[in-house]
Amino acid sequence: MSLIQYKSAREIELMAEAGSMVARTFQRIAPMIQPGVKTSAIDEAVRDSISELGGTPLFLGYHGFPAHSCISVNEEVVHGIPGDRQLMDGDLVSIDIGIGAQGFCGDSARSFLVGEASQETQEVLTVCRKALANGIEAAYPGNTLCGLISSIEEVIEASGRGLVKEFVGHGIGRNMHEEPQVPNFVSNDLKKRDFELREGLVLAIEPMVNGGGGGVKTLKDGWTVVTRDGSVSAHCEHTVAITADGPRVLTLGPGESWPPLPGAVGQ
Ligand code: MG
Numbered sequence: 001m002s003l004i005q006y007k008s009a010r011e012i013e014l015m016a017e018a019g020s021m022v023a024r025t026f027q028r029i030a031p032m033i034q035p036g037v038k039t040s041a042i043d044e045a046v047r048d049s050i051s052e053l054g055g056t057p058l059f060l061g062y063h064g065f066p067a068h069s070c071i072s073v074n075e076e077v078v079h080g081i082p083g084d085r086q087l088m089d090g091d092l093v094s095i096d097i098g099i100g101a102q103g104f105c106g107d108s109a110r111s112f113l114v115g116e117a118s119q120e121t122q123e124v125l126t127v128c129r130k131a132l133a134n135g136i137e138a139a140y141p142g143n144t145l146c147g148l149i150s151s152i153e154e155v156i157e158a159s160g161r162g163l164v165k166e167f168v169g170h171g172i173g174r175n176m177h178e179e180p181q182v183p184n185f186v187s188n189d190l191k192k193r194d195f196e197l198r199e200g201l202v203l204a205i206e207p208m209v210n211g212g213g214g215g216v217k218t219l220k221d222g223w224t225v226v227t228r229d230g231s232v233s234a235h236c237e238h239t240v241a242i243t244a245d246g247p248r249v250l251t252l253g254p255g256e257s258w259p260p261l262p263g264a265v266g267q
């Protein structure tokens, strides 16, 4: 028995509209990502964008999450709560945004460098983007879930960077989190539930890469996940539909394409 909800072509079009709202929100906040800005100010802009676009914020109130976006700086991996932290030159900031519209969800995370980042920080981001790109490239009918995931895992393992295992990608559609779970590494458990990818499956693919080890812990606020060793971390995510023509990235905005155009910000 499969609990996977396969989407029709029409449903995928609706998901692309929700996804476009997420991308347009990233386009709107990208110019704000400068030294000195508070992460709460970015979240306020996310809130305003979602409202103006006519979407619903999916994160606000989700299991009690208190903001419209997750903003995770440097050693913060995912689920950072926007607040008084000011971005500084050299930071890596990962922003995760989910928007609902017309009954469907879009979910994407982009990581940005603030000003001049160190070689180390740039490398971690490059590995994360490459891992996401490889996963997207592998999202075609006839491949398997393990095949897709191993193409993400290979990039991270080859880099010698830390692969975060505690958090996973997911199916997405009318609900933000649907079956199947999409970890970023292949386990024996995953092999047992492996299946062939087919048209209509929509996945949020989201590798998280640490500069040091893959270990993470959650702070006392109950949300913010940080690297155990304090190393910098990146998180990149797109909502991707498997179509007869191959992968279709749904979280793209005006002027954007996949693979990203040269100079694309945050992708
Ligand atoms: Mg997300």
Ligand code: MG
Binding pocket: 107, 108, 169, 170, 204, 206, 237
């Ligand atoms: Mg997600």
